[in-house]
Amino acid sequence: MEFMTDVVAEAFGAGSDRATRFAELLAVHGVERGLIGPREVDRLWDRHLLNSVAIAECVPQGAAVVDVGSGAGLPGIPLAIARPDLSVVLLEPMARRIAWLEEVVTKLELTNVEVVRGRAEEKAIRQRVSDRDVATARAVAPLGKLAGWCLPLLRVGGQLIALKGSSAAEEIERDRDEIARAGGVDPVVQTCGRGLDEPATVVVVRRAEPAAGRHRRRR
Numbered sequence: 275m276e277f278m279t280d281v282v283a284e285a286f287g288a289g290s291d292r293a294t295r296f297a298e299l300l301a302v303h304g305v306e307r308g309l310i311g312p313r314e315v316d317r318l319w320d321r322h323l324l325n326s327v328a329i330a331e332c333v334p335q336g337a338a339v340v341d342v343g344s345g346a347g348l349p350g351i352p353l354a355i356a357r358p359d360l361s362v363v364l365l366e367p368m369a370r371r372i373a374w375l376e377e378v379v380t381k382l383e384l385t386n387v388e389v390v391r392g393r394a395e396e397k398a399i400r401q402r403v404s405d406r407d408v409a410t411a412r413a414v415a416p417l418g419k420l421a422g423w424c425l426p427l428l429r430v431g432g433q434l435i436a437l438k439g440s441s442a443a444e445e446i447e448r449d450r451d452e453i454a455r456a457g458g459v460d461p462v463v464q465t466c467g468r469g470l471d472e473p474a475t476v477v478v479v480r481r482a483e484p485a486a487g488r489h490r491r492r493r
């Protein structure tokens with residue numbers, strides 16, 4: 275238990291108490307409200323909170339982040355707790371999950387988080403959530419589809435960080451063309467949180483400069 279306290283303190287720093295409060299909310303109300311399965315309670319820290327916060331080391335200082343398909347708040351809430359320098363939008367289409375996210379943000383007094391309802395690919399969302407430095411996503415869609423949804427929300431040079439686990443390299447190979455068509459370049463697999471029991475395997479894709487003349491009309 276003491277070991278766990280050290281790991282949490284190292285990962286969340288001054289946000290450790292907030293992270294513990296989030297874990298408690300998930301374990302009780304998250305399960306009651308069907309946001310997380312009852313079997314997840316025993317592995318809330320390793321599989322969910324620590325696995326989520328592991329990506330903090332890949333996110334630049336002061337970045338504007340959008341967490342696409344945040345669900346119960348993963349990875350967006352742990353990231354926002356550990357990194358008060360970030361401004362994080364939690365994007366989620368389902369009303370029930372939006373209500374949960376808003377309650378958690380209020381209870382934890384997370385002043386660096388905004389909750390937005392919608393689908394990443396909607397025009398209204400692209401207008402409202404644009405020029406982000408980083409988009410995160412965990413368990414939302416195959417990589418190619420994610421690239422099409424997330425890259426338009428980023429500034430040129432911004433990064434999609436997709437938590438993918440063991441399928442990461444395979445998804446890059448399978449979806450390489452789709453990623454390129456979506457304007458993504460240099461997809462790479464990275465391991466974040468090497469000190470953890472369950473480090474996070476992510477795919478990082480950068481939004482490229484638009485190709486010169488790509489949208490020019492043919493005469």
Ligand SMILES: C[S@@+](CC[C@H](N)C(=O)[O-])C[C@H]1O[C@@H](n2cnc3c(N)ncnc32)[C@H](O)[C@@H]1O
Binds near residue numbers: 343347365412413
């Ligand atoms: C399996 S859950 C994962 C939730 C959370 N990221 C996690 O790791 O626990 C997938 C989430 O993506 C959301 N989602 C699905 N399609 C989406 C879209 N087009 N844009 C934004 N969110 C979407 C769903 O509503 C759901 O909350």
